[in-house]
Amino acid sequence: MNYPxxxxxxxxxxxxxxxxxxxxxxxGHRAYSxxxxxxxADIGVDVVRGFWATMGxxxxxxxxxxxxxxxxxxxxxxxxxxxxxxxxxxxxxTVTRALGHTSDRLALWxxxxxxxxxxxxxxxxxxxxxxxxxxxxxxxxxxxxAQLVHSYRRQLAAIAGRYAxxxxxxxxxxxxxxxxPLARAVGFADMVSFTRRTxxxxxxxxxxxxxxxxxxxxxxxxxxxxxVVKTIGDAVLFVADDAATxxxxxLGLADxxxxxxxxDSATAAGGIAExxxxxxxxxxxxVWGRVLSRFGDVFGPVVNLAARLTDIAEPSHVLTDQLTAxxxxxxxxxxxxxxxxxxxxxxxxVVPVQLRAAQP
Numbered sequence: 169m170n171y172p173x174x175x176x177x178x179x180x181x182x183x184x185x186x187x188x189x190x191x192x193x194x195x196g197h198r199a200y201s202x203x204x205x206x207x208x209a210d211i212g213v214d215v216v217r218g219f220w221a222t223m224g225x226x227x228x229x230x231x232x233x234x235x236x237x238x239x240x241x242x243x244x245x246x247x248x249x250x251x252x253x254x255x256x257x258x259x260x261x262t263v264t265r266a267l268g269h270t271s272d273r274l275a276l277w278x279x280x281x282x283x284x285x286x287x288x289x290x291x292x293x294x295x296x297x298x299x300x301x302x303x304x305x306x307x308x309x310x311x312x313x314a315q316l317v318h319s320y321r322r323q324l325a326a327i328a329g330r331y332a333x334x335x336x337x338x339x340x341x342x343x344x345x346x347x348x349p350l351a352r353a354v355g356f357a358d359m360v361s362f363t364r365r366t367x368x369x370x371x372x373x374x375x376x377x378x379x380x381x382x383x384x385x386x387x388x389x390x391x392x393x394x395x396v397v398k399t400i401g402d403a404v405l406f407v408a409d410d411a412a413t414x415x416x417x418x419l420g421l422a423d424x425x426x427x428x429x430x431x432d433s434a435t436a437a438g439g440i441a442e443x444x445x446x447x448x449x450x451x452x453x454x455v456w457g458r459v460l461s462r463f464g465d466v467f468g469p470v471v472n473l474a475a476r477l478t479d480i481a482e483p484s485h486v487l488t489d490q491l492t493a494x495x496x497x498x499x500x501x502x503x504x505x506x507x508x509x510x511x512x513x514x515x516x517x518v519v520p521v522q523l524r525a526a527q528p
Contacts (some may be wrong), residue, residue, distance in 0.1 A: 185302050192306040195238030202230035204407040206239050209247040215257075219246055222261050223268035231324040266464060278312060279305075294371075313405035330409065333363075348458035348468050352407045353394075353414020353492075355454025355516060356478040357421040365448055378402075381425070388424050397466055402408075407466060411456040411495040415502055418454040418486045419525050422433065425450045449484040453477030454523075469515075476512045477520060486523040493521040501526055 191197055202220075206213040213230055219242075220226055227234045247263060249255045255263075278303060279395035279404060288305075359365075366374055378401070385404040389396050394408040396415040404421075408414040425448070455468030455477070477487040486498075493504040507520045 169332055176456050189305055190236070192284055193309055194236040195241070196236050198234050198236055200235040200237075200240055201233050202227070202235070204233075205235055205243045208240055209243050211243075211247050215247075218261070219243055219264060222264045224272050225268070242410050250502075262463075270464070273360070274316070280375075282308070284372070291450065333409075348460045350459050350461055351457070352409065352459050352466065352470075353411050353417070353454055353456045354459060354468075354471050354473050354474045355406050355408075355414060355418050355421075355452060356464060357404050357406070357418075357425065357450040357452045359402040359425075360449050360451060360483045362448075384425055385421065388420045389417050392420045398463070405466075405471075406454075407459075411492060412499050412501070414454050414456060414492075415486075415488075415496055415523060418452045418488075418523065421450055422452045422486050423525075424482050451481035451483060452486040453479075453488070454486065454492070455489055456495050473515060473518070476515060476518075480510065480512075480520065487520045488523050490519050490521060496523075504526075 181342070187197075200208075202213050202216045206216045211217070217226070217230060222327045232302070246260055249260045250257055271343060282301045282304070283297045284293065286292060286300045287294060290297070290300070292300065325492075354424055369377060382399045382404070385399065385406075386396050389404070389406045392408075393413040394406045397405040401406075406414075406417055406421075408417055453474045453476070455470040455471075455474045457468065459466040459468040459470060463465075475490060481487040487507075488504070490506070493506075496502050496504065503524045503526050505524075507522060509517050509519045512518050
């Protein structure tokens, strides 16, 4: 099949394309060394090198002209966070690490999606599709960047709204001054028999399968009022601001994901391997309690408990604990049933409670 224009297929043309991408995305050619950036920002060269290492983009030679004008501006802004806004250097490092970790995954995710799109639309092999993405990257980047900034601002506004709503709780964790600061419902949904079901899949089918799981999980979580903290291959970690919302998320995941991931109906072309056919249910565990939110993740004993409950849940079932069941006791939307007590390593004796939606 013909596609709109050729792709760079000679080494010199490829090098030229990469130089053009550098110039377009990074604000000109690489003309500054780490020493140059340090002098310009009036900081130590070790701080400059630490900034790029924290971004996940270290460069070994501090005298090598590796950086561009926009790189220099980024270092200037990091220095201004300390000088003009009074942030501690460790805080700047944490913020920078968050950007590096998140943008690395985001860029890879989006570029791989573009490769799949090019390969599918123009019937290209993987290598040619990647070269075509390189050829299109400069024109696509401004649109992707604008969407990223809009999404980021939207997320900041949403966080500000949640903080405002729970301001009193954040400032007063309760009688126990050592308690973790945030009350949250925390849960996991873990795909059953992921390894067996995906054995033998090629890269395209495996990518489609994993993407469908992640997209379906996010849709269910957000529709019920929760938020996805992260996905881990065949599992998703979610949070919600109250126990009832967490219960609706958990039940929604257990009910919907098997149907969403019915691979026979999802892949009209019939390319999915036999081992992955059929409904793919999930096990779900969720707990209401207090957590610490850091590094874009959540931590605390209730997170560990939710994970262990997920491990022991039956497919398409939701398990919680007695305290969470008590928090839901007055809500007629749910029913609970205590199961036999179990010894869970590191947690002691736990009484799992099966959660169900009340029948209308």
